[in-house]
Amino acid sequence: MTDINWTIEQPTLDANGIRLRPWRESDIDQVTAACQDAAIQRWTTVPVPYLRDHAVDFVESMAIEQWSDHSGALFCVASPDDRVLGSCGLVSVDAENLVAEVGYWVSAEARGAGVAQRSVKALAAWALGDGGMDRLEIYIEPANLASCRVAEQVGCVREGVLSSKALARGKRVDLVLYAMVP
Numbered sequence: 001m002t003d004i005n006w007t008i009e010q011p012t013l014d015a016n017g018i019r020l021r022p023w024r025e026s027d028i029d030q031v032t033a034a035c036q037d038a039a040i041q042r043w044t045t046v047p048v049p050y051l052r053d054h055a056v057d058f059v060e061s062m063a064i065e066q067w068s069d070h071s072g073a074l075f076c077v078a079s080p081d082d083r084v085l086g087s088c089g090l091v092s093v094d095a096e097n098l099v100a101e102v103g104y105w106v107s108a109e110a111r112g113a114g115v116a117q118r119s120v121k122a123l124a125a126w127a128l129g130d131g132g133m134d135r136l137e138i139y140i141e142p143a144n145l146a147s148c149r150v151a152e153q154v155g156c157v158r159e160g161v162l163s164s165k166a167l168a169r170g171k172r173v174d175l176v177l178y179a180m181v182p
């Protein structure tokens with residue numbers, strides 16, 4: 001356990017017409033379908049091939065365990081009629097330094113409507129407020145222009161390019177580091 005003072009129940013966050021809410025069992029099939037998308041598989045760390053069991057583990061174990069041990073805050077981005085539009089959350093929370101990484105994807109059908117920008121803004125407002133973080137980071141491959149645009153539009157500062165920072169699908173890649181502080 002850490003000194004982070006999160007509520008027992010994961011909150012629901014308003015995101016300007018959409019909501020960030022805890023994951024539910026009824027989301028599993030929508031997550032499985034969304035994660036078949038080539039862009040999600042290319043730019044995020046979801047398992048490939050993405051199986052229903054991965055979504056079961058994500059929703060029923062990872063999201064709940066990470067919230068309770070303060071290692072992550074994984075939210076479902078939901079439409080007003082409660083369909084899954086995407087995923088947005090804190091991953092790799094460094095509780096000692098109060099720094100967390102932000103990760104997100106939006107289902108292919110929901111892209112281009114500001115879903116990612118609204119979600120990251122709402123997540124960041126919570127994370128840098130009640131969530132107790134002092135710094136948020138987003139790591140993005142330079143060719144992922146849509147994601148770089150999201151980071152810029154939500155007010156992150158581009159701090160630089162980290163050479164050969166990660167191994168992505170068996171290849172070493174550079175990552176652009178974006179950061180947000182209160």
Ligand SMILES: CC(C)(COP(=O)(O)OP(=O)(O)OC[C@H]1O[C@@H](n2cnc3c(N)ncnc32)[C@H](O)[C@@H]1OP(=O)(O)O)[C@@H](O)C(=O)NCCC(=O)NCCS
Pocket residue numbers: 039040043044104105106107110111112113114115116117118139140141144145146147149150153
């Ligand atoms: C990146 C992603 C989350 C964006 O979701 P979204 O809901 O469509 O994003 P938004 O609509 O909030 O904003 C996207 C911005 O990128 C711009 N954009 C989209 N495609 C672009 C491209 N190929 N080149 C440059 N800009 C692009 C849009 O015009 C928009 O900017 P604007 O508001 O100035 O017009 C979505 O494309 C996705 O899920 N990609 C795969 C997973 C991923 O890359 N996750 C992030 C890993 S770091």
